[in-house]
Amino acid sequence: SRFAYVKKFELPDALLPSTFMVFRLDGHSFHRFSDEHRFVKPNDLRALELMDHAAITLMQEYKDISLAFGESDEYSFLLRKSTALYNRRQSKIVSTLTSLFTSSYVFHWPKYFPDVPLRYPPSFDGRIVLYPSQQEVRDYFAWRQADTHINNLYNTAFWALVQQGGQTTTEAHATLKGTVSKEKHEILFSRFEINYDKIDARYRKGSILVRVETPEEPAPESSNTPTPNVKSTEPLDETLKAKKKKAKNATKVELLHTDIIRDSFWEKYSYLLKD
Amino acid sequence: SRFAYVKKFELPDALLPSTFMVFRLDGHSFHRFSDEHRFVKPNDLRALELMDHAAITLMQEYKDISLAFGESDEYSFLLRKSTALYNRRQSKIVSTLTSLFTSSYVFHWPKYFPDVPLRYPPSFDGRIVLYPSQQEVRDYFAWRQADTHINNLYNTAFWALVQQGGQTTTEAHATLKGTVSKEKHEILFSRFEINYDKIDARYRKGSILVRVETPEEPAPESSNTPTPNVKSTEPLDETLKAKKKKAKNATKVELLHTDIIRDSFWEKYSYLLKD
Amino acid sequence: SRFAYVKKFELPDALLPSTFMVFRLDGHSFHRFSDEHRFVKPNDLRALELMDHAAITLMQEYKDISLAFGESDEYSFLLRKSTALYNRRQSKIVSTLTSLFTSSYVFHWPKYFPDVPLRYPPSFDGRIVLYPSQQEVRDYFAWRQADTHINNLYNTAFWALVQQGGQTTTEAHATLKGTVSKEKHEILFSRFEINYDKIDARYRKGSILVRVETPEEPAPESSNTPTPNVKSTEPLDETLKAKKKKAKNATKVELLHTDIIRDSFWEKYSYLLKD
Amino acid sequence: SRFAYVKKFELPDALLPSTFMVFRLDGHSFHRFSDEHRFVKPNDLRALELMDHAAITLMQEYKDISLAFGESDEYSFLLRKSTALYNRRQSKIVSTLTSLFTSSYVFHWPKYFPDVPLRYPPSFDGRIVLYPSQQEVRDYFAWRQADTHINNLYNTAFWALVQQGGQTTTEAHATLKGTVSKEKHEILFSRFEINYDKIDARYRKGSILVRVETPEEPAPESSNTPTPNVKSTEPLDETLKAKKKKAKNATKVELLHTDIIRDSFWEKYSYLLKD
Numbered sequence A, B, C, D: 001s002r003f004a005y006v007k008k009f010e011l012p013d014a015l016l017p018s019t020f021m022v023f024r025l026d027g028h029s030f031h032r033f034s035d036e037h038r039f040v041k042p043n044d045l046r047a048l049e050l051m052d053h054a055a056i057t058l059m060q061e062y063k064d065i066s067l068a069f070g071e072s073d074e075y076s077f078l079l080r081k082s083t084a085l086y087n088r089r090q091s092k093i094v095s096t097l098t099s100l101f102t103s104s105y106v107f108h109w110p111k112y113f114p115d116v117p118l119r120y121p122p123s124f125d126g127r128i129v130l131y132p133s134q135q136e137v138r139d140y141f142a143w144r145q146a147d148t149h150i151n152n153l154y155n156t157a158f159w160a161l162v163q164q165g166g167q168t169t170t171e172a173h174a175t176l177k178g179t180v181s182k183e184k185h186e187i188l189f190s191r192f193e194i195n196y197d198k199i200d201a202r203y204r205k206g207s208i209l210v211r212v213e214t215p216e217e218p219a220p221e222s223s224n225t226p227t228p229n230v231k232s233t234e235p236l237d238e239t240l241k242a243k244k245k246k247a248k249n250a251t252k253v254e255l256l257h258t259d260i261i262r263d264s265f266w267e268k269y270s271y272l273l274k275d
């Protein structure tokens, strides 16, 4: 039609070839969303497992995602550097991946919050950052896990002071102001007999999702559940499972809570950074 | 931390100031999604009203959206040219708006498909196109509505041939191949006594959402329901309503099914293109 | 060849259609260049006329340039909003126009500085800024001319204090520090009997180049000299003239030194902003 | 001033950090420029040495350029991947480098074409392409040298057929149409006793400029002449030499005509790809 010329204003936005893409999303105003849905403080296992589930949905749908790391209301995904996903179009990738994560989050909410109905639709922002080399990719994920450690140590001490120490949030904030890491460990141990290093690794290390090759014969369904360590073997979305077995080669996504700053992880999973 | 340098790889992506933004999203593989959820062909009122509801959610949350147009599995939103939303950052806007639309779509699904449980999480792509002048914005929306007309005429004839004419989809395709608009009208009228122009405007014109100023005293709640013509006065999301009355000035979103190619609409709603 | 894949790393950079382009270039380290070539202070007529000549070269070669404005070591060029020059490729336009200006500057240097051999090759930076509307284009050129006025008033007072008032540059700087425009006029008039408004408009208003339609029969050569007000009718570059008469429709470039902030200029030359 | 808002339309264009930049420029319409200035065919030593000189000017001014390769009317420059030149701003780098090359070309023209006055100002286009890894940088330069070989073999055979074989250009074109490399060698050897491999390496391999560390005491001037193999020891630009000794650490630029496709060059000059 005579109006079709408007399509020419849509400019190409392909990303530089042969460069790692890191896609990070983050909950929009989750301070309010977590309050309105009474998230356990500092960490709500239901919320963190739902974030993991949505991330696994993304990794099952998009095979070019080799690795993911999640903490709090954010998740980061590494796409292999030679991915041709949507012809490397920036907006197409950012929007579709953010949308599928959001959809999975709302879709699976009732399984993780059976007695807390969603009060309003949550949303997430998303972005892609390009990294030319493997070292920068390692440093990116180290950056995020270092952030997890600092935030979780602070939040653990903060809420211990409030929930067990009887302090107001203002007082707890003042108590922790200017303290270094060692002092926070000291407060937790001496006042609340909490040995920080004994706290569940999920909260200290965040969630790491790695794609692992599976042996020839397809692993039994249950093993493909998005959250292997969830007691009840939760049946995967019916259609998704059918589709997975048929078309997609059998890869499994494993959930870990381990250090990804030192070398050992990257030596064990070196194939993640290869093409 | 020593890893924080990776943040510098995140390059600024602000869009050109004082330029209209059109944000368009489109369902990912909705051919399959509509099949798997047994959408009525050619048009499923439940699905189209759910799309409208998700679009209204966006317009209530983002006041810089002045106008929206939806058809099939797509929706286009006009942001006023001087918007400072997220400092006009492209990825931040594309991701967050696509995410909220998706979230609202999944969140409100059960109201529109009470007897069809969602089988898997749907997703949408999103993009922003810049238009420097009002004429190009008008031509953009005319382009989309012209597309609606052509697709809907074809689909109406196609499914009449299949559902009432007993043809296979291949035969229907062959029948319509090479026919011009008048011949499609002729087939509908002579073979199936369908006067195309009498078909509900919603299917012929698509959905137009306009922001209208409301009189001082806040309109009664019910009138703020996202889909005025939905029989049951569906209570707006509890928290959203509270928030709307408090912070945001009272504006209402009106749903229309009218021509937006000729001048009359744009003369009546000329303020939509002003700043 | 097996190496040809590297061409794919060259990403498209077309600029938004139907949007005004302003191309501005500026001399690289001309503080040093003007010192090393003993430019007259504050304004060197030879240097300013050479800048005009290089700008006219650009306007004769690129017919999509409708208007230009120059001062000091910078020149700004307006390209009509629907130009398809080099398919609106940003780097192709910025590099080629900056290159031709530089080439013309060095090529014509001896005509304007017959007794000052170039000591080293000068260079210029270049950039394109997009403006969606006519008002912004007007404000851009007003911004540059306002800048000319402020700099020239300061420089005229500064060098009067130094050259006629016997002050050192530091003293002159201190004298003018914190003074407003009126006080600078006062210093010039009371101390040096210089009526600022009587100074040649070229220095107060900068150089404006406008493309004007020429009557049918081609104007005599001499009138096409890049700097009409240069006494000696300097023969245009031989080949360029031949080419101009043959292929290009006869347009002439006029050099003015007039106000481009108020409406009168834009009313007289309104066609410059039309397509 | 109230017009200063227009500066906000100038959007940041910094290039991805820690990524190799290859800056390539190419003569604008040099088919015509070489004809109008009677360049020797197929290769004009004066023109190629002038291109080398302009490239050396760039390497002396911009120390972040580690390597350059030139053929015909084009030159490619490698900037080290961590360069902070002009804060990695794309237009600032493309325009300024293209401008200095052009300026040096016109400035030094008379030395290389003493008896051929420039008829009009030549110009060049310029662009930057990003390469994330060393292998892609190697393949880029291999791509250009492979191009040099193919073009030079064709041009050498073509002009031999015309200048010595008495063919018209059309006949020469027809003779060479569809021939493979071996057949071209055969034509040169059997018809014109030209052993292609004996032709000066400058024409077969193009020009390679490498930055080499110089021993402590500054090398004698003459050795710093941009074109070491130009008979007359041409004094470097007066001011440039003074500046070079004072501020910049002593590095020398060496001109080579050697293979840069196989490994040997890159093993010898491996530091060129390091940071």
Ligand SMILES: Nc1nc2c(ncn2[C@H]2C[C@H](O)[C@@H](COP(=O)(O)OP(=O)(O)OP(=O)(O)O)O2)c(=O)[nH]1
Residues within 6 Å of the ligand: A026, A027, A028, A029, A030, A031, A032, A034, A039, A040, A041, A042, A043, A044, A045, A047, A048, A072, A073
């Ligand atoms: N109680 C609790 N809160 C959580 C949990 N995960 C995330 N949050 C909350 C704590 C933070 O206020 C917020 C995440 O921090 P952000 O910097 O992303 O803030 P927020 O999302 O509010 O702002 P944003 O829209 O991202 O700029 O989400 C959880 O497991 N439990």
Ligand SMILES: Nc1nc2c(ncn2[C@H]2C[C@H](O)[C@@H](COP(=O)(O)OP(=O)(O)OP(=O)(O)O)O2)c(=O)[nH]1
Residues within 6 Å of the ligand: B026, B027, B028, B029, B030, B031, B032, B034, B039, B040, B041, B042, B043, B044, B045, B047, B048, B072, B073
């Ligand atoms: N039966 C039915 N189908 C619909 C309705 N709305 C949308 N669809 C289906 C018809 C089309 O196959 C599809 C929309 O066309 P698209 O070009 O967006 O195709 P699709 O989403 O499959 O591909 P995409 O991922 O967008 O490239 O959605 C509806 O109301 N009823």
Ligand SMILES: Nc1nc2c(ncn2[C@H]2C[C@H](O)[C@@H](COP(=O)(O)OP(=O)(O)OP(=O)(O)O)O2)c(=O)[nH]1
Residues within 6 Å of the ligand: C026, C027, C028, C029, C030, C031, C032, C034, C039, C040, C041, C042, C043, C044, C045, C047, C048, C072, C073
């Ligand atoms: N004496 C004299 N100097 C001039 C004339 N035109 C320009 N200049 C000098 C004065 C300024 O120092 C310089 C222009 O100011 P800029 O802000 O462009 O500084 P410059 O080019 O040194 O730095 P840049 O590389 O552009 O950041 O050129 C002239 O006609 N006479």
Ligand SMILES: Nc1nc2c(ncn2[C@H]2C[C@H](O)[C@@H](COP(=O)(O)OP(=O)(O)OP(=O)(O)O)O2)c(=O)[nH]1
Residues within 6 Å of the ligand: D026, D027, D028, D029, D030, D031, D032, D034, D039, D040, D041, D042, D043, D044, D045, D047, D048, D072, D073
């Ligand atoms: N005779 C002769 N011609 C040369 C020499 N170096 C370059 N040329 C000419 C031959 C080619 O026609 C032209 C370079 O090819 P290009 O593909 O760059 O063509 P041209 O510059 O005309 O077009 P362009 O503006 O770059 O798209 O320059 C030389 O040393 N001798």
Ligand SMILES: O=P(O)(O)OP(=O)(O)OP(=O)(O)O
Residues within 6 Å of the ligand: A026, A125, B092
């Ligand atoms: O999300 P981050 O970590 O980049 O930082 P922020 O302060 O949340 O800013 P934004 O999300 O708007 O980029």
Ligand SMILES: O=P(O)(O)OP(=O)(O)OP(=O)(O)O
Residues within 6 Å of the ligand: B026, B125
């Ligand atoms: O969505 P459109 O209309 O731009 O066109 P398409 O063929 O769906 O292509 P894509 O969605 O990948 O841009």
Ligand SMILES: O=P(O)(O)OP(=O)(O)OP(=O)(O)O
Residues within 6 Å of the ligand: C026, C125, D092
């Ligand atoms: O040239 P301008 O006016 O944009 O400002 P600047 O201070 O010279 O900065 P740059 O030339 O580096 O943009």
Ligand SMILES: O=P(O)(O)OP(=O)(O)OP(=O)(O)O
Residues within 6 Å of the ligand: C092, D026, D125
């Ligand atoms: O210069 P190239 O090799 O990229 O290719 P071209 O055909 O000259 O095209 P352009 O110079 O316009 O990119």
Ligand SMILES: [Mg+2]
Residues within 6 Å of the ligand: A026
């Ligand atoms: Mg954020």
Ligand SMILES: [Mg+2]
Residues within 6 Å of the ligand: A026, A027, A028, A029, A030, A073
């Ligand atoms: Mg958040």
Ligand SMILES: [Mg+2]
Residues within 6 Å of the ligand: A026, A027, A072, A073, A074
């Ligand atoms: Mg967060």
Ligand SMILES: [Mg+2]
Residues within 6 Å of the ligand: B026
């Ligand atoms: Mg599409």
Ligand SMILES: [Mg+2]
Residues within 6 Å of the ligand: B026, B027, B028, B029, B030, B073
């Ligand atoms: Mg679709």
Ligand SMILES: [Mg+2]
Residues within 6 Å of the ligand: B026, B027, B072, B073, B074
């Ligand atoms: Mg669609």
Ligand SMILES: [Mg+2]
Residues within 6 Å of the ligand: C026
């Ligand atoms: Mg500048």
Ligand SMILES: [Mg+2]
Residues within 6 Å of the ligand: C026, C027, C028, C029, C030, C073
């Ligand atoms: Mg300057």
